[in-house]
Amino acid sequence: MSNLQISDPISNRMSRLFHNFWRHEPDLFRSNLLADDVFDMKLDVSEKGEAYVVRADLPGVDKDDIRVDVDGNLVSISAEVRREREKKEGEAVVYSERYQGKAYRSFTLDCSVDAARSQASYKDGVLELTLPKQANGNAKRLQIS
Incomplete structure (x- = not known):
């Protein structure tokens, strides 16, 4: 008895169409450039004696594009990133x-x-904050060194 194969001509054509589309597109579409560009700030907060230590991963960010604000027990970190890629x-x-x-x-x-x-x-690429504890707080914008 021979092997029996069931074929769906429409499904086969669609499969070939998409396979060929992705295979022939420039590297731009097949690379992970977009995944690399997702900007996600990761934080570690630890308590060391009478201070909090915060580490934030900010790869590729210029120091001047980072802003840290402290108001009482509220800490805010913002950053802006700009990346350019060019293939010649x-x-x-x-x-x-x-x-x-x-x-x-x-x-x-x-x-x-x-x-x-x-x-x-x-x-x-790592921002480190040392935040000493205090009974009553006051607001201040930190300068990054």
């Missing part, structure tokens, strides 16, 4: 991409923060 073949540009996005995170801590003694630093 010889002198001609094959395609060019630009991405601009913003990220914002805000969270509250158990205790108010002493904004006057708070510190912020940014190195290798």
Whole structure:
């Protein structure tokens, strides 16, 4: 007995159509450029004695595009990222991409923060905040070193 195969001509044509579409498109559509450009701020918050330590991953962000605000026990971090990619073949540009996005995170801590003694630093794509605890808080925008 021979192998019996059931074929659906419409399904086969659609399958070939989409297979060929994706196979012949430029690398732009098959790459993960869009997945790489998603800007998502990851945070780690720890408590060390009389201070909170916050680490935020902000890869590819310029220090001047980061803003940190402290108001009592409320901490707000915002950042803006700009990325440009360009692929050339010889002198001609094959395609060019630009991405601009913003990220914002805000969270509250158990205790108010002493904004006057708070510190912020940014190195290798990681923002680190040292936020000493205080009984009563005051608002301040931190300068990043």
